[in-house]
Amino acid sequence: MLVSRNIVHLDMDTFFVSVERLLRPELVGKPVIIGGASDRGVVASCSYEARKFGIHSAMPMKMARTLCGDAILVRGDMELYSKYSHTVTEIIAEKAPLYEKASIDEHYLDVTGMDRFFGLQKWTHELRESIIKNTGLPISFGLSVNKTVSKIATGEAKPNGELYVGPGAVQPFLAPLSIRKIPMIGEKTYRLLRSMGVVTIDTLSHIPVDMLERVMGRNGIVIWEKANGIDRTPIYPYHEAKSVSTENTFEQDSIDIVRMKEILVKMVEKISFELRDKQKLTSCVTVKIRYSNFDTHTLQQHVPYTAFDHQLIPVVKNLFDRLYQRRMLIRLIGVRFSSLISGNPQLNMFDDNVEMVNLYQALDRIRRKYGQKIVRRGVAIRNSEIAK
Amino acid sequence: MKFIISSTLLLRNLQSILGVINTNNTLPILDDFLFELKDDLITITSSDLETTMRVTISPDKAEEPGSITIPAKILVETLKTFPDIPVSFSINTDTLMVEISAGEGKYKLSGHKSAEYPHTPSLEDTTSISVDSQLLSQAINKTLFATGNDELRMVLSGVFCELSPDDVTFVATDAHKLVKYKRTDLKSVDSASFILPKKPLNLLKNILSTLEVQVAIEYNKTNAFFSFSNIHLICRLIDGKYPNYDAVIPKENPNRLTIERHALLTSIRRVSIFANQSTHQIRFKVSGQELILSAEDIDFSNEAKERLSCSYNGEDMEIGFNSKFLLEMLNNIETEEICLEMSAPNRAGILTPLNNENKDEDILMLVMPVMLNK
Numbered sequence: 058m059l060v061s062r063n064i065v066h067l068d069m070d071t072f073f074v075s076v077e078r079l080l081r082p083e084l085v086g087k088p089v090i091i092g093g094a095s096d097r098g099v100v101a102s103c104s105y106e107a108r109k110f111g112i113h114s115a116m117p118m119k120m121a122r123t124l125c126g127d128a129i130l131v132r133g134d135m136e137l138y139s140k141y142s143h144t145v146t147e148i149i150a151e152k153a154p155l156y157e158k159a160s161i162d163e164h165y166l167d168v169t170g171m172d173r174f175f176g177l178q179k180w181t182h183e184l185r186e187s188i189i190k191n192t193g194l195p196i197s198f199g200l201s202v203n204k205t206v207s208k209i210a211t212g213e214a215k216p217n218g219e220l221y222v223g224p225g226a227v228q229p230f231l232a233p234l235s236i237r238k239i240p241m242i243g244e245k246t247y248r249l250l251r252s253m254g255v256v257t258i259d260t261l262s263h264i265p266v267d268m269l270e271r272v273m274g275r276n277g278i279v280i281w282e283k284a285n286g287i288d289r290t291p292i293y294p295y296h297e298a299k300s301v302s303t304e305n306t307f308e309q310d311s312i313d314i315v316r317m318k319e320i321l322v323k324m325v326e327k328i329s330f331e332l333r334d335k336q337k338l339t340s341c342v343t344v345k346i347r348y349s350n351f352d353t354h355t356l357q358q359h360v361p362y363t364a365f366d367h368q369l370i371p372v373v374k375n376l377f378d379r380l381y382q383r384r385m386l387i388r389l390i391g392v393r394f395s396s397l398i399s400g401n402p403q404l405n406m407f408d409d410n411v412e413m414v415n416l417y418q419a420l421d422r423i424r425r426k427y428g429q430k431i432v433r434r435g436v437a438i439r440n441s442e443i444a445k
Numbered sequence: 446m447k448f449i450i451s452s453t454l455l456l457r458n459l460q461s462i463l464g465v466i467n468t469n470n471t472l473p474i475l476d477d478f479l480f481e482l483k484d485d486l487i488t489i490t491s492s493d494l495e496t497t498m499r500v501t502i503s504p505d506k507a508e509e510p511g512s513i514t515i516p517a518k519i520l521v522e523t524l525k526t527f528p529d530i531p532v533s534f535s536i537n538t539d540t541l542m543v544e545i546s547a548g549e550g551k552y553k554l555s556g557h558k559s560a561e562y563p564h565t566p567s568l569e570d571t572t573s574i575s576v577d578s579q580l581l582s583q584a585i586n587k588t589l590f591a592t593g594n595d596e597l598r599m600v601l602s603g604v605f606c607e608l609s610p611d612d613v614t615f616v617a618t619d620a621h622k623l624v625k626y627k628r629t630d631l632k633s634v635d636s637a638s639f640i641l642p643k644k645p646l647n648l649l650k651n652i653l654s655t656l657e658v659q660v661a662i663e664y665n666k667t668n669a670f671f672s673f674s675n676i677h678l679i680c681r682l683i684d685g686k687y688p689n690y691d692a693v694i695p696k697e698n699p700n701r702l703t704i705e706r707h708a709l710l711t712s713i714r715r716v717s718i719f720a721n722q723s724t725h726q727i728r729f730k731v732s733g734q735e736l737i738l739s740a741e742d743i744d745f746s747n748e749a750k751e752r753l754s755c756s757y758n759g760e761d762m763e764i765g766f767n768s769k770f771l772l773e774m775l776n777n778i779e780t781e782e783i784c785l786e787m788s789a790p791n792r793a794g795i796l797t798p799l800n801n802e803n804k805d806e807d808i809l810m811l812v813m814p815v816m817l818n819k
Contacts, residue, residue, distance in 0.1 A: 336743075336818060338724065362724070399743050400724030401765055401815040405620045406693040406793060414791040414816055421818070 061224055063200065064292070065153075065166040065181050066207035067188075069145065070195040070216045072162035073102035076141050077131050079193050088128040092118055095308045101133055105216060136429065141192060148188050157292045165204055167292040178221050185219060202227060203288035209238050227286035232259035239283050246273070246280070258284050301328045301337075304391025310349040312386055321373050323437035324392045329366050330429055332394060333421055336401060338362040339394035342369060344376040347389035356380040364402045365409075365417070366434075369394070446482050446511035446536040448504040452547060455502070455532065456524040458489065459517070461676060462498035464648045465491040466517050472563070477514035479562045480536075482507055490565070491517065496645045497565045499677040505531060511538045512559035519554055565679055568670050571663040574608065574633050578660050578673060582653035584615045585646050587626045587808065590773050592643050593619030600685040603640040608633035616690055622770045623690060623811040624777075630805035639664055640687055645671075645680035652676065694811055695793055698786035700759025702731055703799060706783045709736075710775040712751045716740045717768035719749035726815055727768045732761035740768070764790045765815040771796075774810045790814060 069075065073091040078084045088107035092100045098118040110125035121128065142161045149156050155167040168177060181200050188196050199210025201222040209231065214220035222230045236258055237247050249272070255261050261284040269277030282288065303324045311317065321344075332339060343357040356376050363369065373392055381387070404414060420432050459478065470476055470493070479490040485507045490499045513536050523545070524532070532547040536556070545552040585604070593601035598620075605616040613631040617624050649671060653660070656674065663670040664682070671678040713727065720727050720740035727740040734757055739750040764787060775783065780798035787794045796810040 333818070398723045399721045400726050401817055403621055403724075403767060403815050404791065404813040406618070406623065406811070406813050407620050407688050409813075411789065411791050417816065418791075418818075 062167065062169045062202055063172065063177055064203050064207045065168055065184075065198055065200050066204065066211045067149070067164045067166065067185070067196060067198045068208075068211045068215070069142075069162035070197055071102055071104055072142075072194070073131075073133060073138055074104045075194045076138055078104075084129060084131075088112075088125055089131060090118075090121055090125075090128045091131045091133040092121075093132070093306075097306060097308060103128075141194065144192055145188055145194070145196075148191055149184070152184055152187075155292050155294060157294060165207070165292050168200075178219075182219060202286070204290055204292075205240060205283045205288040206231070206286050208240050209234065212238055228262075231262070231284070231286055232257065234258050236261050236284070239280065241276070241280055241283060246276075249273070300393050300395035300397060301331045301339075302343075302391060302393035302395075303328050304345065304389055306347075306389045307387070310386035310388050312384070314381070317387065317390055318374055318377065319436045319439075320390060321377055321392060322370055322434055324390075325369050325373050326366055326433055326437055327429060328392060328394055329364055329369055330421060330424055332364040332397070333402070333417075334425065336399055337397045338364050338400050338402060339369075339397055341394070341396040342372050342376065343393040343395065344373055344380055345389070345391040345393070346377070346380055346387055348383060349386040349388050351388070353389075354380055359396075362398065362400070362403070367413075446480075446509050446513065446538055447534065448482060448487060448507040449531050449533040450487070450502070450504040451529060452524050452527040452532045453529045456521070456527075458500045458502050458675070459521055459524065461652050462489065462491045462500055463517060463521060464651070465493055465496050465498045465644075467493045474514055474557050474561050475563075476516055476518065477557055477562070478517050478520065479512065479514045479559055481512040481559070483510045490562070492563060492565070493644075494563060495642065496648070496678065496680040498648065498679075499565070501675045511536070513538055513541060513543065513556040514559055514562050515543055515556045516554060523552060566668050566681075568663055568665060568668060568679075570665045571670065572633075572635055572637060572665070573661060573663040574613075574631075576631060576660045576662060578653045578656045578658045580628060580631060581660055582650060584626055584628065585650045585653075587777050588615045588617035588624045589643065589646055589650065590777065591617040591619060591622050591624040591810075595619070599683055600640055600687050603642045603683040604646055605638065605640050605687045605690075607638045609636045610634065616687070618688075618690060618811075621767070621813050622774065623693070624774075625690065625694075625807075625809040625811075627807035627809075628805055629807065637664070638687070639669065640683035640685070641669060642680060642683050645669075645678055649678065693793065694795065694809070695788050698788045698795060700731070700757075700762060700787045702736065702755055702757045702759075702785045702787070703782055704736065704753065704755040704785070706775055706778060706781060706798075708753060709783070710772065712738055712753055713768050713771055713775070716749045716751050717772070719747040720768060724815075725768045726765055727771075728763060728765050728817070730761075730763045731755070731757050731759075733757070759787070762787065762790055763817065764794065765817045766794070766812055767815065770812050774812065778808065778810075790817060 074089045089104040090100055090107055091102040092098050100112060100114050100116045100118060100121050102114055103112050107125060107128050112121045112124055138161060146158055149164050153166045157165045159165055171177060181198055185196055185198055195217040197211050197214045197217060198219050199207040199214055201207040201210050202224050206222055206227055210220040210222045236242055236250055236255055266278055266281045269281045305320055340362050341357055341359055343355050345355040347353045356379055358372055358376055360372055423432050475493060481488045486501055486503050488499055488501045527547055530548050532545060535544045541556045543554050543556050588604045595601060601619055607614040610632055612627050612629045615626045658673045660671055660673040667682060669680055669682055716727055716738045717725055717740055719742060721742045727738055730737040734754060736753045736755045741748045774796050778798045780801055782799040784797050784799050785794055793811045793813050798808055
């Protein structure tokens, strides 16, 4: 018999928008869309006011603008959001016994057993209050018996609310909700289940599990379990990133190889700084390209552990040359460093000289102080940027 | 071709040249030993094309000179199981059948044509020098660990030997650590330099450690030839230009730390257990007469810090090293105290023994730091 657990799901409300509003109060109460400004970008986040127009995240920007022409577009600053996300994580880390950072704005907490000492709802409420007080950002939580139910509860509690679903209340809570609320059910599964006549979680939970398995394979079993409020996945304590990566979709598909190599240099500079900043070293470099017909190819190479631009740039350029074989327009390029380990780059007595190492340290100091984009290699800067 | 020989004598000699044979050979005949019987002497050869070793032994009895190659693995495995008994070999060089009789047993295996065995390079235009086996073994021991493994930089995978009328210097480096081992009691008439590959040096190291003989070294532009007792070793030199190592040894090192070697060694060994197990990085923080060693592994929340007293002249500084390099270096120094000279956190540290009793020996070890944040 499994001991009954208490899991909290904490989720920032419209996280990116809230951060922007904190810095620009004039955005409060207005429809705000965060995402790439070009027609090819997608909506990363949008305010509740914008949602009224039918806008949702991951929707193409072009469509969002057609739906609500008055919405305020914000380019978005991931660096800034990560900083706020980090602050939230710090508050949680200080108070919670076991937590998992599920994404930039979501955390799961395992608070099993804590009700012996604190009222669980009260404790979680205080944690939420403390986050709101310290960051000024709205946050919601669901408190229940496992990750799935807690997450669904958070969804119901939003915006800026909290919801407790006790062990006995799970079934009645889930039953009337749309199957769409189950985290695993996306557009495709939803359509499939709807075509079978399943609308509410209640119906789904009463379908024989064998039948779901026949229709959807192993996933069917998991979905059925979730519909019945069963989810045994544990809280994975917060883990360091396993890789660092960046990618860029061009505004227009391109074959400008020279420009692409410049962008690659810029990308390497960006993520290798990230490595050095986190005191990580990489030993696996991957380059990715997506052709205009969405064919995506990647190529990777192992290198001795490093975090230096001057060692990684030639590797990335070489991988790109080997990867770009088809004379076709390119839509996207990306770079990823993986197989990370903690450590500082080992200096080489023949290849590295003191001046260069001092330069790295000085540049990194400037970047830490004034932001990563403040100093870059000449090739990585566009003429249009200089004009500004 | 027939001969009788003591099993242990044969085994001992085979084992001294067995190390040359690679486990995976593109040329199957390289899995064999070449046996040549001539003038009542047996010469046995093993080779991997780069390195060739040869021993000459005299059997108790020999008839019908000839030659054949015999699979090394089967032969050695068999000999290992024998007590010390006479073993008689009877070989038909036409059918290539090898018949071994020992005690009550009879064993048969087939060999290969000796004509197919690769020829050992002949030595022309050689210069020679004679070295004491213990000295050579010492020089190999002190340098070999610092050689590199990078196949893209073959020159660093060997030990660089620099001969001059005043002294002989052995250098090894993998670009992260460097050892310069100079002997003033060894001199050469001519100045010359060459790079010896790792494999033959490893083989020599194992054999020489127990011997007290003079080793004759002959060399030309492409090969080096070592001969001592009944053993000969020929190896191809690594072709290429050895980097200018003297240029990377910092000349001005105002920060000088002297410390008891054993104390430092045990502290590093202990502290490095708490370091990241793939990077092995530890920090040295020196201020006043105190050295603080620290290491951490963020992934497992492991952390260690140790304080050591030392004698220090210079500015306070913080420098990071790979602890593995330091351990290897400290293990290869014998003196009670060592000296670590440094100039800046991004420059090499120089490790030297203090009050070395051997006046003819000059050891310098250099270790590159890691780039620390801040």
